[in-house]
Amino acid sequence: MSHGTILKRESAPCFDAGSKYCPCELALLGQCVACSQLRGKNVCACGWSGVCVSLQFAFNGSRPAPGRVPSTVSILEQRVMDDTPDDVRVLILTLDVPQDVATWSVFPGSFVMLRPQGRSERWNVPLCVTRAQDSSLEVMMEVLGPKTIALDTAASSGSNLILTGPFWSGIQGIENLRKFGGGRVLAVAKGIGQATLLQAAEYVAHRGGFLRAMIGPGPLGSVFSAGLLTSLGASVEVMPKAKDHNLRRIAGELSAGGYDLLLSSGSDTQHQNLKSLLGEMPEPPAFAWSSNLTMTCAEGICGSCLVQGFRGCKAHIPENALWNK
Ligand SMILES: Cc1cc2nc3c(=O)[nH]c(=O)nc-3n(C[C@H](O)[C@H](O)[C@H](O)COP(=O)(O)OP(=O)(O)OC[C@H]3O[C@@H](n4cnc5c(N)ncnc54)[C@H](O)[C@@H]3O)c2cc1C
Ligand code: FES
Secondary structure, eight states: OOOOOOOOOOOOOBTTTTSTTOSOHHHHTTOOSSOTTTTTOSSOOOOOOSSOHHHHHHHTTSOOOOOOOOEEEEEEEEEEOSSSOTTOOEEEEEEEOOHHHHHTTOSTTOEEEEEETTOOGGGOEEEEEEEEETTEEEEEEEOOSHHHHHHHHHHHTTOOEEEEEEEOTTEETHHHHHHHTTSEEEEEEEGGGHHHHHHHHHHHHHTTOEEEEEEEOGGGTOOTTHHHHHHTTOEEEEOOOOTTTTHHHHHHHHHHHTOSEEEEESOHHHHHHHHHHHHTSSSOOEEEEEOOOOOSSSSSSSOTTEETTEETTTBOOOGGGTOOO
């Protein structure tokens, strides 16, 4: 996903709106992603039907709500995924976290920022929450580059970690999942993208919806989610490696299955390919996709996640700002 160079000042719904973290420091700086009035405009263009962010800010005495506080967390359990190729390493961590962190991590798209103890925020790794319970949560991490190697090294030495979160922008188009979660959902997930799918599958199951998951090993070489998804009531199809990335098979399923929503969890290339398939359908289902943005703060400050002028860690990015039909 290319980072945007166009500086648009459009309002977009904010993932933190209505939470205890709203209004945040962006409001104080005249940079709220949602509220045009807090950005100095005379008109309201947020389209948000919840509590008015501008009024809330005024009631707070023009002070931002306290942001997320990093916690030092210990590792309850760690293991390495065992069915991956030799050159792929995936660490699965169960963490002992403050109870309210676990409580607020159950929504699809929830993720946390994790870094080694003693390191600064630039070492933060966004990792989606695959399971949250009482005061523990589970994450899975594919070890790739500097940040994940540093985290792997710290975790493997048994060191505590620094956790900030949860954040909720791990799935863009989430409003479609909220709308159609009780309906028919087709999810396509490959590689570590399967991690994002687990909480989404639980959500659909709770809403009484139907989820068909077409999953592939991707570079991980593992379809680790198959059993978990089946136990959540999903209908699971493991896709073989195919020259066309299984696009024909997926197109067939889309046109025959009467789906309300297509959820893509994987690379940006996968998102683009699936969006193109939808563009060929006369009545396509709605679309949602896992976020692959680079993130450092996830609080709308650092700008790492800027895309087409939207701060993707906070803002619901409009579909048409990213994907061609
Ligand atoms: C909301 C969110 C949730 C995420 N959840 C998970 C998760 O549950 N498990 C997990 O293993 N990873 C997850 N990621 C990706 C993970 O954060 C990155 O892989 C990590 O930050 C890379 O940092 P690095 O310094 O180790 O590697 P880098 O040097 O930054 O990257 C190494 C390689 O990985 C690729 N890469 C980097 N970031 C991504 C990305 N976001 N998606 C795909 N490829 C990438 C790069 O192109 C490069 O080839 C998530 C990312 C986001 C934004
Ligand atoms: S990650 Fe820092 S602004 Fe979004």
